Amino acid sequence: MAEAAGSVPRVAGGPAGWISVLIPAAIFAYLVQFVPRVGSGEVILWAYDWVPALGIRLSILLDGLSLTFALLISGIGALVTLYSTRYLGNHPEYPRFVLYLLAFMAGMLGLVLADNLIALFVFWEITTISSYLLIGFNSDEEKSRRSALQALLLTGTGGLALLAGMIMLGNVAGSFELSVILTQGDLIRAHPLYVPIVILFLAGAFTKSAQFPFHFWLPNAMAAPTPVSAYLHSATMVKAGVFLMARMNPALGSTDLWFWALVIAGGFTTVFASILAIRQTDIKQVLAYTTLMALGALTLFIGAGTADAIKAMMLFLVVHSLYKAALFLMIGIVDHETGTREAPILRGLGRKMPITFLGGALAAISMAGIPPFFGFIGKEFLYKAGLEMEVAMIWITGTIFAASVLMFAAAGIAVLRPFTGPLAETPKPPHEGPWPMWICPLILGVLSLGFGLFPDYAETWLIAPGTWAVYGDYSYEVDIYLFEEVNAAFILSLITFAVGAFVYAFHRPLRDWLGRVFAANPIKFDPGWDQVLDGLKALAHWQTRHLQSGVLQRYLFTIFATLGVLAAFTIWSREALAFQLDLAEELDGLLFKHWAVLLFITAGALLTALTSSRMTAIASLGVVGIGVALIFIMFSAPDVAITQLLVETLVVVLVAVAMLKLPHLEIREGHRDWRPWHAAVSVLVGVVSTLILIAVLQGDIDRRLTDYFEMASWPEAYGRNIVNVILVDFRALDTFGEIAVVVIAALAAYALLRGTHYARRKAPEEDEA
Amino acid sequence: MELLISIMVGVMFATGTYLMLARNVLRFIFGLILISNAANLVIFVAGRLTAESPPLIPDGADFPAEVVANALPQALVLTAIVIGFGLFAFALTLVYRGYQSMGTLMSDQMRLAEPREEDQ
């Protein structure tokens, strides 16, 4: 594969590359035209019936929340695909990568724009599957495969929970359309199913957005190529869980359960991820853990639920997507051009890679929350919303403080240290990346600065409509600004800078110390996951060993025993035997020929079962067959009787032919082979069959169909043999199906025999051995 | 007659089941033949027995003048017999082919696809 890449270099990824850039760019351009309408508070609905019988429609709900997400998805998508043309353009599997990435993009756009819950779920699963394929893109590495499978299983399980929750919610609300459900919040919150619905929805959202304790798949997902990490596992897909919680907030929010579940999970994830981020040496992992932290903060603020909190959440969402995608792309360039991402090695790259440094620095300053960047505004509003909380004010504000300190330090670790100071030795001599790569973090970095200087644009285009959609109140006045006055939030910001600078200065001893602490910690999630999987495998193995013995006799014994017991139970519970049998009437009029046939068949059947000679068995079977044919003759079924006789002849011919090559039944088996348990089950099956047949015969017969056939056979179908008319006219479609079965059986038997013939000719020595 | 045939059918089901539970797949096939015969009889008898008046419409009449045998179960049984034959023929060739490649008729020794764990 690697050789193929060397011999056929794709310039900027070939046509796949440009197509992959044009599609998201075109979508972005198309979506931009809706910005003024949505910005003025309009909600755009559009629907197409997909599975009308099930109430599944392909409907689109375009409001502030979905438009903000859609713009981020398509906009960052265009940059990431442009970046990938050089990052992976020479990879032999590049077209496959583009396909996955575009499939993901389609799924993600569908997810955020869907108005129908079921459609939303389908798109949700598409993002899960494409994420699986992208994490495992380097499929020759065991680590990639494991991480991919872990992400798939975790988010997939969450997805199933979500589906269950969605079906419940749809039934409670009486509609699967979000635009309807969102107006029925009071009804849903009062319903007894509210608690299970919330739990199931949160199971889906928490796994997708990697909230504690499902957080561990996200850092592992960094095994994906860096553009994927930037796109899926930072800016878009992991925010699908956040999107879902934000989307459902008007319907499911404003309860204690919702508040505390989100605040506790989000807050814990934030603090936990902050500590883990400091511990990492791989800069990509540092960024992964800060992403985890940001997701926690977003969850926390959706849970907090006040208008200010929602506004801060929407603001931070956009802020984070811009700077985090830029930083991931920046570290991708560093990795690509130097061959390493290890923080202790990288130093002084700024002079060699000035434009990358510029883009990374703009994003990092935004992340650190330094004015006048967009990140500063985001942090200020988080603080402001946290300080104004009536409940859990200390907890929320404290969490945000810890997160902001960490972001300040992480910005230093990710950008300041690698790009400044003396140039250090790296695996590859560092140099500036090509323009399609460095332009992407630069654009995002400039946006971070631009929105910081002119926050009004972000407010009217994205933040205000998004806040209205999530808060569910379009009259709320959204106002964001760079600086208002020296208030508590501003003072908290200053303290953040001081503590953050302190943490950055001492981050290396802190990292070593945390490494020692975590090494001693007995609770590990990632190995724990392996244990869970191993346990599942062992369980599956155990039950397979017990249920799937591979012995035909045991399977059949189970089947027949189940049949006998269930039938006996049904007969008993339905009181099917509550009737009187008139034996005298039964025996009256029986002739010698009747007794003879009954005796022949019974004896033949018993002899077949008990004999140890195969010739006797075949002869007894023949007796049974002829006897059955005689019954057909005696009771007015000439067609059936003729068929039975002819088939019986052919059965004997076939068995006789096959016998020439088959061994005898073991002579002694007849005696040794007595199997009492099998005999007991056989007797049970026989007795229940008899009882069922007797019970059926005691009831009235429904002759409507027969009467119809008798009356219509000649006048309508011009046939005097009613049986034949049924076969070839009234029920001809059934007959067609039956003769098709006969042909298939014949062809299958022919293939089996001819296969033998062919195989034997091909390998005669094997056959003799 | 219906009652006695019911009992006889029970014997056929019991012996057929016993044969199908045997280790030797040839016996299994014998059991299969017995059970399909028994099942055909069940369908036939459930439509009630009528002696000596086959479901034919006499010449010149538009429908049977007197009570004739129930034609519906007869049609069902007729196709069932032919399909049963197809099933039997396929099962027989399967047994035959299995004996050729595995050298045994004992179902518990036919373990090419699922070897026993201790053999693995």
Next chain:
Amino acid sequence: MMNSLILNAATRLLVALLLLFSIYMLLRGHNLPGGGFIGGLVGATGFVLYAIAHGCGATRAALRVEPQAIAMVGLGIALAAGVFAAFFGDALFTGQWLFIGATEEDYGLPLSSVLVFDIGVYLVVFGSILTIVLALEEEV
């Protein structure tokens, strides 16, 4: 294959008779006991007898066509007879009738898609049974 002179000589006649009888059973089937299933079984029995007496190679030569091809053609004929009804706007497998020389008293000579369907059934049963029997006999 059995080397019996009497059997050899008799089967030539018997096969012809059985084949004729099978067609007779097929054609009368709509009004009297018989039909495609029974006809096909009778015809197949005739050729099975022929195979026992003269061997499979001779039987295949006498058939001229591969039996599995006969079965497939039969299935095709049956399907065509069923689809035929669709051209007249009826549901699939509705019988279509043409009465040649019909008077008020007599239906004359009836031709129908139902008969075509039964011929298809005949060929399927005939071909399928011979496919299995000949393949198994050749194997042994």
